[in-house]
Amino acid sequence: MxxxxxxxxxxxxxxxxxxxxxxxxxxxxxxxxxxxxxxxxxxxxxxxxxxxxxxxxxxxxxxxxxxxxxxxxxxxxxxxxxxxxxxxxxxxxxxxxxxxxxxxxxxxxxxxxxxxxxxxxxxxxxxxxxxxxxxxxxxxxSLDMPVRKAVSSASLLGLLGLFGGAMSAAVAYAGFATGLSSTAGQVMTLAGVTGLIAVPTLLGALWRRCVTEPASTLQAFERIAEGDLTSMLPVGRSDEMGRLMESLMYMQGRLKVMLDEIRLAATLTDAENAALLDQVASLQRAAQAQRDHILSVSAATEQNSAAVSEVASGARSSAEAAGNALSLVARGRDHLNQTVSAAERTVLAVEGANQTMKVLGESIQSIGTISAEIREISDQTNLLALNAAIEAARAGEVGRGFAVVADEVRKLAERTAHCTGNIAAMVGDIRRVADNVAGNMQQAVAQVGTASNSAGDSLTVIEHIEQGSGQVAKLAGHIADASTEHSTASEQIARDMEKISGLVEHSVASIEAVDRATDAVKAHIGNMRQLVGFFRVVA
Structure with a gap:
């Protein structure tokens, strides 16, 4: 298997x-x-x-x-x-x-x-x-066993050869001296020759141990000094030099592993640094876009603040106009009261009817003028309400309440215009009555009664106009106050936008600092790779 x-x-x-x-x-x-x-x-x-x-x-x-x-x-x-x-x-x-x-x-x-x-x-x-x-x-x-065995065998063989040679020389000398037999001399001579043959083997082992191995060891040291850690160190000896080579081999192995781990860490750090650079670039683009949006919002807020200020100014003008209209209506009411009093006095004194009718004519003329002014004010109020509704629509959600108020103002203006039309019609009737009074004093009392009734109706209408004008003035005041608050809020938003813009600028500066730091890290990684690249750990 x-x-x-x-x-x-x-x-x-x-x-x-x-x-x-x-x-x-x-x-x-x-x-x-x-x-x-x-x-x-x-x-x-x-x-x-x-x-x-x-x-x-x-x-x-x-x-x-x-x-x-x-x-x-x-x-x-x-x-x-x-x-x-x-x-x-x-x-x-x-x-x-x-x-x-x-x-x-x-x-x-x-x-x-x-x-x-x-x-x-x-x-x-x-x-x-x-x-x-x-x-x-x-x-x-084990791979180191043959080396030790070969050295030991060569050493033993050499020692035996030296011993045999020495014994052969000694015995030969003794044979010559004592006259030994030729056979014994030959045996001893053969032993001496055998010992002499072993001498080159011993010399070869000593040459390898004393010259060849130190030279290869020196070459290995030189390669390590050059940063080449792939060379194989000569190990296998059991003496101090062998232990030194083994210790050097331990160090060589540890260095190879350490340098390989540093190289791997540099590669991973470089990849993470590249990803960080991409994120920093993305943050820079996002911060730049955010800054552009903030500038756009700030500009739009400033424009909106200016528009709201104009609306507030217009609303104040409307409030003032409504106040003036209210004053005019009050004056008209006073005139109508005077007309009613004059009509009552005409019933008591027909003789003064002509003079009273003149006064009545003048009052009617004033009423016509006032009605025309009220009509003009109503038209202006209607126009202002329309403009206010447009601005409220531009303001969006914030101006929704303001739009409702503007619509109510417009309706009141339309009612005012309608009432002034009625007043104008009534003034025409009074004028016709005054002309008839001049032709027929006999009907003066009846005409005065009719005029008194018409004046009473006019007084009621004017009271309604007065109430409407008061409401218009009050609403215009509310609009002005709301516009002022809106303008203040817009100005605060603009200031906040400026602060946010400053913070974004600071963030952009911080991101640029991170970018520079990342470039520095990249440079350090390059230097570390260059240092590690000096060593060769893989063949």
Missing amino acids: VDSLAANAQNAPFPKGKLVVLKYDMEFRITYANEACAEFLGTTREALIGTSMKDIAHPDVPQELLADVRGTTAAGRPWLGLSKLKHRSGGVAWSSALTIPIRKDGRNIGFMSLRSPVSAERVRTEEALYDAMRRKKSRYR
Whole structure:
């Protein structure tokens, strides 16, 4: 079944230009996985958290390999080798894994695995090793074991060679001195030759240990100094230099992870900064539009205030005209009272009828004049009421009550015009009566009675006109007061609009300051990217 899985699984591509990072606790449960790791395994970071190393390992991986990873890292040493993980789609995720301990205060607190791409040739070699291990024809060994074994074997062989050479020389010298048999001399000579043959091997091991390895170590240091953190450090030695290389490898791994996280944070911050710039631009456009609307409303409010002031002035003029009309009506009432008194006196003294009729004629003339003036005032009041209704319609909801008042004023003006028409007709009748009195004094008493009755009716009409004129004056006063209050409110609105406009200007300035600050953040992000770009963390 394992062979079937290995044959059918497809290799998942390694994220290009990215570093795959996994962190484990002491039980090798995942505590951290970066976005590149989630992409590599076809899953999410949240789904990986809490998963054990065995759960994400491919079933084809020998348990001996997993045990070696645990044992090597638990001993505080780095583990380097190929890793075969399960992809969510059922495929295989191959990578080169460097697993190092995470240390704090001199003890392990977890493990960190850094993964990089691996060639197809190395994958085939590893698959062959897995197959041999399944068939019990091979066993897994840590990568640093052959190095230590080779050095130890070479050292031992060299020491044996030196010892054999020394023994051979000593025995040969003793043989010559004591006269040993030729056979014994040959044996000792052969041992000496064998020892001498081992000397180059020892010299090669010493050359590699004293010259080649320090040179490669120096090259690795130089690459790290240049910001290249992708170079593989020579590890595997168990002496102080080996521990130094392992510690440097820990630092190299931590730096790679830290720089990758800084790069990711810079990318995310740059994206958030771009979104913030878009929002700031939108706020700037909205604030500008709001400022334009406020200016338009302020201008319209000022125009409305001027119009309301004109209406208030017109209403005051109407109130004054209504007051004048009321005075004229009062005077007309007085004249009619005088006419009634004259008519009564005419009944008592016919002799004074002619003079009385003259007075009556003059009074009638005055009544006609007054009626004409009242009619003119009524027409003006009607015109003012019409203008007031128009202005109320312009004022909208605020002028609705004012429109009702203006309509009532118009109706009163129409009634006044009607009454003055009646008065004019009555004046004509009185004139005709006066002319008839001049021709026939015999009918003076009857005519005077008729005139008295007509005067009484006129007095009643004038009283009605007086009442209507008083109401018109009162309504005009109310209109004037309301217009004044409206004008005051409009002026207050205009002042408030100016304050709001100032606040909007302040908001625009604040938004521009945020925009400048965002540009500064963007520049800082660019500088941080430039600094991080000095280091190379992915091959």
